[in-house]
Amino acid sequence: MRITVVGTGYVGLVTGCCFADLGNVVTCVDVNRKKIQELRKGVIPIYEPGLEEIVKRNRNKRLFFTTDLAKAVHSSDFIFIAVNTPPGKNGEVDITHVQEAAKGIARNLNGYKIIINKSTVPIGMGDIVTQIIQKNSSKKFSFDVVSNPEFLREGSAVTDLFKPERIVIGATSRSAAHKVAEIYKPLYRPIVITDLKSAEMIKYASNAFLATKISFINEIANLCDQVGADITQVVKGMSYDSRIGGQFLNAGLGFGGSCFPKDVAGLVQIGRDHQFEFRLLPQVLEINRDQRKQFLKKVHRALGSLKGKTVAVWGLSFKPNTDDMREAPSVTIIPELTAKGVKVKVYDPVAMPQAKLFLKNVKYCKTAYEAAQGADAVLVLTEWNEFIQIDFQKLKKMVRKAVVVDGRNIYDPQQMAEKGFSYYGMGRGKPFIF
Numbered sequence: 001m002r003i004t005v006v007g008t009g010y011v012g013l014v015t016g017c018c019f020a021d022l023g024n025v026v027t028c029v030d031v032n033r034k035k036i037q038e039l040r041k042g043v044i045p046i047y048e049p050g051l052e053e054i055v056k057r058n059r060n061k062r063l064f065f066t067t068d069l070a071k072a073v074h075s076s077d078f079i080f081i082a083v084n085t086p087p088g089k090n091g092e093v094d095i096t097h098v099q100e101a102a103k104g105i106a107r108n109l110n111g112y113k114i115i116i117n118k119s120t121v122p123i124g125m126g127d128i129v130t131q132i133i134q135k136n137s138s139k140k141f142s143f144d145v146v147s148n149p150e151f152l153r154e155g156s157a158v159t160d161l162f163k164p165e166r167i168v169i170g171a172t173s174r175s176a177a178h179k180v181a182e183i184y185k186p187l188y189r190p191i192v193i194t195d196l197k198s199a200e201m202i203k204y205a206s207n208a209f210l211a212t213k214i215s216f217i218n219e220i221a222n223l224c225d226q227v228g229a230d231i232t233q234v235v236k237g238m239s240y241d242s243r244i245g246g247q248f249l250n251a252g253l254g255f256g257g258s259c260f261p262k263d264v265a266g267l268v269q270i271g272r273d274h275q276f277e278f279r280l281l282p283q284v285l286e287i288n289r290d291q292r293k294q295f296l297k298k299v300h301r302a303l304g305s306l307k308g309k310t311v312a313v314w315g316l317s318f319k320p321n322t323d324d325m326r327e328a329p330s331v332t333i334i335p336e337l338t339a340k341g342v343k344v345k346v347y348d349p350v351a352m353p354q355a356k357l358f359l360k361n362v363k364y365c366k367t368a369y370e371a372a373q374g375a376d377a378v379l380v381l382t383e384w385n386e387f388i389q390i391d392f393q394k395l396k397k398m399v400r401k402a403v404v405v406d407g408r409n410i411y412d413p414q415q416m417a418e419k420g421f422s423y424y425g426m427g428r429g430k431p432f433i434f
Contacts, residue, residue: 004076020063042354050158091265106136126196144176149203155321216286221251221427228229231427254291256318307341315382329397
């Protein structure tokens with residue numbers, strides 16, 4: 001297959017590189033010249049396990065990077081639009097980049113093409129892209145527009161693309177849908193072929209449901225704190241029910257990243273645009289925002305007066321195995337602490353270069369232990385494996401006070417007490433005070 005991917009952000013880059021690894025000839029296009037120059041050298045702008053090896057294996061063989069959209073369109077049969085769709089002021093989806101990509105494709109058509117929306121776009125965007133291409137294509141070549149939403153999780157995106165639970169393809173042309181399905185044929189995974197709008201809705205509905213699960217379990221966790229129950233045991237008991245399962249029921253600091261907050265807010269606004277008012281989803285977002293406040297209350301309870309105190313923050317990215325800082329709990333929690341006179345020392349295995357764009361007035365440390373030196377409390381904001389395997393005997397000698405406020409519930413309260421630490425978790429019942 002000859003494939004062009006427009007946009008080398010998270011989705012576009014992973015998609016293009018993995019398609020090349022499947023044996024296709026792929027050209028990734030971006031307007032950012034500096035990024036393209038770096039990619040041509042094999043320099044990856046994001047941290048994603050396995051991606052660098054794929055680029056190294058395919059670069060200049062089946063995988064190419066360019067700023068020349070015209071040349072890329074001319075040489076391809078399939079054109080994926082995978083540009084950013086950021087949230088607007090009211091949560092609405094900004095489709096400017098998709099529109100510009102569609103115009104650029106239209107102006108450079110030189111024959112029949114299948115144009116595939118990979119970006120997360122409002123329901124009805126397939127029809128809009130069709131109209132844009134019809135309006136801006138002077139030679140009136142035939143084409144089809146297909147929706148193929150992505151379901152990539154940061155930190156496991158390469159695995160998710162090669163081993164997806166399902167592939168969703170929406171189209172008005174059955175023939176075009178089956179041609180896109182051929183790209184995924186080597187994966188031997190379930191393929192759902194449907195209409196354009198249903199495919200677009202599947203993406204939003206999926207993310208909104210998963211976000212709802214997270215906010216639900218955080219509400220239960222907050223009640224567990226009040227009644228003395230342990231949320232980890234509650235989830236264990238729930239997850240054996242096949243109707244419920246255990247995925248996305250990890251209580252903690254709520255969801256972040258580039259997808260769940262944006263997509264839930266976007267779906268709420270899509271509803272309003274069609275005179276439909278969601279009752280559930282605005283509360284999902286509100287509960288998520290409140291979860292960071294609940295964590296700050298635990299820090300205050302653990303330390304008493306915050307002014308003049310020193311805390312170590314372990315983990316800055318919104319989840320492990322990524323350097324993505326978008327909607328990360330650290331971006332909300334740390335400024336609240338520094339504003340109250342807390343000295344904050346931070347460490348993250350991967351995300352500190354990105355974090356410096358978001359977080360000021362903190363000390364960036366080379367190791368978790370360096371961050372903990374002289375701290376009145378250690379705050380866990382991201383569940384990196386490095387923190388799970390920490391040497392607590394060594395840690396206890398370095399901190400000023402043996403206090404851990406665990407926003408991700410990665411430690412066992414009883415074991416922490418046995419190691420001599422006062423432990424505050426999320427929904428773990430009453431704190432264990434040593």
